[in-house]
Amino acid sequence: MKKPNQSIDATMIDGAGSLLSLIASGAATSRAELLEASGLSRATVTQRLNGLLASGLVCETQDTLPSGGRPTRVLAINAESGFVIVANIGETHIHLAAMDLQPAILAEMTLPFSITSGPDVTLAQIGDAISALAKDAQKTNGLFVGIGLSLPAPVDFKRGCVVGPSVLPGWDEFDIIGWLKRRFAVPVYVENDVNLMTICEHKRRFPAIDDMVFVKIGTGIGSGMIAGGRLFRGAQGAAGDIGHIQFLSDDAPLCRCGKFGCIEARAAGWAIARDLNARGFHAETARDVIDHVDQRKPEALMLLRAAGRTIGEVVSDVVSILNPSLIVIGGTLARGGDLLLSGIRELVYQRCLPLATRNLSIVLSMAQEDSALFGAAYLILDDLFGVAKVEQLLERYSNSDGVPLRADG
Amino acid sequence: MKKPNQSIDATMIDGAGSLLSLIASGAATSRAELLEASGLSRATVTQRLNGLLASGLVCETQDTLPSGGRPTRVLAINAESGFVIVANIGETHIHLAAMDLQPAILAEMTLPFSITSGPDVTLAQIGDAISALAKDAQKTNGLFVGIGLSLPAPVDFKRGCVVGPSVLPGWDEFDIIGWLKRRFAVPVYVENDVNLMTICEHKRRFPAIDDMVFVKIGTGIGSGMIAGGRLFRGAQGAAGDIGHIQFLSDDAPLCRCGKFGCIEARAAGWAIARDLNARGFHAETARDVIDHVDQRKPEALMLLRAAGRTIGEVVSDVVSILNPSLIVIGGTLARGGDLLLSGIRELVYQRCLPLATRNLSIVLSMAQEDSALFGAAYLILDDLFGVAKVEQLLERYSNSDGVPLRADG
DNA sequence: CCAATTATGTATAATAAAATACATAAGATT
DNA sequence: AATCTTATGTATTTTATTATACATAATTGG
Secondary structure, eight states: OOOOEEOOOHHHHTTOHHHHHHHHHTSOOSHHHHHHHHOOOHHHHHHHHHHHHHHTSEEEEEEEEOOSSSOEEEEEEOGGGEEEEEEEEOSSEEEEEEEOSSOOEEEEEEEEOOTTSHHHHHHHHHHHHHHHHHHHHHHHHOEEEEEEEEESSOEETTTTEEOSSOSSTTOBTOOHHHHHHHHOOSOEEEEEHHHHHHHHHHHHHOTTOSSEEEEEESSSEEEEEEETTEEEOOSSSOTTOGGGOBOOOTTOOBOTTSOBSBHHHHHSHHHHHHHHHHTTOOOOSHHHHHHHHHTTOHHHHHHHHHHHHHHHHHHHHHHHHHOOSEEEEESGGGGGTHHHHHHHHHHHHHHSOHHHHTTOEEEEOOOOTTHHHHHHHHHHHHHHTSTTTHHHHHHHHHHSSOEEOOTTO | OOOOEEOOOHHHHTTOHHHHHHHHHTSOOSHHHHHHHHOOOHHHHHHHHHHHHHHTSEEEEEEEEOOSSSOEEEEEEOGGGEEEEEEEEOSSEEEEEEEOSSOOEEEEEEEEOOTTSHHHHHHHHHHHHHHHHHHHHHHHHOEEEEEEEEESSOEETTTTEEOSSOSSTTOBTOOHHHHHHHHOOSOEEEEEHHHHHHHHHHHHHOTTOSSEEEEEESSSEEEEEEETTEEEOOSSSOTTOGGGOBOOOTTOOBOTTSOBSBHHHHHSHHHHHHHHHTTTOOOOSHHHHHHHHHTTOHHHHHHHHHHHHHHHHHHHHHHHHHOOSEEEEESGGGGGTHHHHHHHHHHHHHHSOHHHHTTOEEEEOOOOTTHHHHHHHHHHHHHHTSTTTHHHHHHHHHHSSOEEOOTTO
């Protein structure tokens, strides 16, 4: 169905930011709820909402809610009124996606990646991919709302750069946001990949939980934290970096960070692969370890179970310190299922005080491989549609070429 | 100086809540700043501010700021326009204070306390003391704004009760807020004492720090956390309960919680006292331990230093998990000064990755004994003068008998 | 001492928002 | 099929706020 393009007049949507924010966050999805939540009068809500509807940013859905009289019409952000582009840098590939405002994937792209490339080369490649994805997405979704980049390293979120030495040589203190903003005139977000996976898990599966921890057990071990309903990053963006907490013993293994006895050196994918190799099995990656587990190799089962108990030791410290109500276990080794989980639960229930575990759940993640990409999309949209920045976003809409309207708009 | 009483007309302060909140939080302390921060027009700010000034809730201070032309007059909450009453339940005493809105102490009271008294008897005594303090404070400070109670036990802040078994038998799940509200028609807050000490430390000494941890080392060991600029409590209000994290060893001592190897069983006041007693010295409390330390007894010095290193182990886990920029050490054993601190620093810098300790400070608390009382006062005032509740507070003012005016009002 | 600058006070007209009222739409219930 | 209930649309009057303008106060600088 042909959708005409329509410029957005600034006066049409002036002052409507607070309504748009309420709809975007799900806090109000009907006229009555907008009335209640905004504190504005019915005439003012109607006037401003009509502007959002006319501009195509908001639409009336097919859904209605029975009310005993005339049914209530459900309102929603028009997912097609804009798009974001998100990228996840993995160990061997860079995965990018253009997503609408729901967010749902519009298009994807995968690039090869080598950690020796350095930031300039890598960001140039990412930039080219973003340009290509944006060109297509702009045809149907108008406004390029923002860019999100996921990195497997500690990230200072405010400054938008990697902090400290990491698995990405040459990236420490590199001005990623500055680099991307010189090429794209849109807001840019950079965040640690585990933090983004945590956001996705929270947003999609546990939005009502205020305090949770997501533990990613893959090649390495890391975690993300939701505290008081929001991602908690810490002073340098390194909160949740539990992989290098040490448990000392006579035979403490050397970690690749240079210390002895780190839980990563005991229980991460690379450590279990090392121990399998020492027993005559071939394994290099977390995935290889899971292959042996899937084949019911007793040695692999034993090492995974022991890894669960080791991880349980540090998770029990996390539970004592943070008092969350939920622990979600993800990452490649989480595919070990109850073998891993039962060890974690054993140590947590053994080590923690009853109060801390009284209402604690420990579950496996059901997230897909692309959860960091969706986490990045949620990060962008939550920020730009939030109360503090929504008026600026509306200004960008009114200054842009326009937004395609839905057929019923 | 004679201060006339004046009823507050509701229309006088109608709609002025946002301005009052801005002044109370320090976010705006001049007319120009109120203009900027509120988004209201100059005429509206003037009209509403005049209402607050006329009502006596806000006053023009003696301070002015040079501006190149007419100097800017500094505005402030009128500290004498209300009061709060706060109480701290200690091991042997209950300490109460009436405080004005600065907060500064107006009057104090100390009651004897026995943990066998149970909540009904204790709250009845506290209630009587509150009534007496309130009667006096009302004469000069008009509105009784709220009550804050500090407890040496884990507290579910939302429900206002102790959670789990603790050093207060009979208090678990007791409806403290309900009990006090039946007697006093004011907002009531209940919070863990270490959390309140943390709030006071943050508010007074480190208000610009977003992520810090306060560790209290006294008879027991506990901590409070500021995350993202706000107190972090966890799902049950038990965040920071680090005293029962265990470090296992062959000779792990039995803790009073029933587990072996808790850091409290190794490094708390009661544990050091036990170890001193085992060496022929008489010690029962953390204060006794510090007495021996002050007398330079080598055994006491050795045990305190070892305690510092044990505490450093768990603090290093806290630093890895939370990534704070500041650790503040308080409680009775903190009077051991550098003897304790050097051990903590040694283990933290040894165990943590360089990124986590790059910008980390570890310092001693300079707070007085009554920091939990001040923490409770800040808790009440921050909440009731906050954006969400300030209009309700103004309604209480307009429904009350009035507020004494300053002479220049 | 006077002029310039900036803050604050006061007043009025224009505009936005709220309050109020009447009308129609779309289900649900009888 | 008719009536009732609730949501939504539309219009007008009243009230609040903003914009604008003029005046005075209190410093600072020359």
